Amino acid sequence: GQSLEQPSEVTAVEGAIVQINCTYQTSGFYGLSWYQQHDGGAPTFLSYNALDGLEETGRFSSFLSRSDSYGYLLLQELQMKDSASYFCAVRARDNYGQNFVFGPGTRLSVLP
């Protein structure tokens, strides 16, 4: 089967840095994505890593290590508006073809 693990909750204060980890077990791995979802909203694409290393987009960075089946999302200079759920997702292959498998999500609470 295919599975992803990430912490259920993370709490941090405004201005701080937080790292959300994601470990995965999949077959036919193509890449790791991160999405943000505010309560009542739709997931919003943040980043995608197909190769090992760090990708930086503004205050957000994402890292992938294919050999460790591990990645993380790093959020810097936290703002109150960053309070949301964050999902890692793997593009992988199973018996049905390629698909996206999402992690259970990490709820980030940013405190003043």
Place this chain on the structure above:
Amino acid sequence: KAGVTQTPRYLIKTRGQQVTLSCSPISGHRSVSWYQQTPGQGLQFLFEYFSETQRNKGNFPGRFSGRQFSNSRSEMNVSTLELGDSALYLCASSSGTSGGSQYFGPGTRLLVL
């Protein structure tokens, strides 16, 4: 560019009925994927359509089906609704040719009574 649109936004049905949901992707995007989101199961992949063909599918029963039209708009149908089908149904569009970037619509919230 306009974003992904989904209609209707809210729907109430009773068990045994069927429902059709619609999704219009971002202009130029040829891939539309459908997801079911529930508090208990999270985000689960239903299927992906690319150029009017189902390219990939998740592990859902045959009651869940879809199609894509030549303008890339997609519809999803659920027949013989069950209480457990109550969920937020999201569609996501992408170019279909690169990476993991998908752009989600606002979703259709379906309640089955």
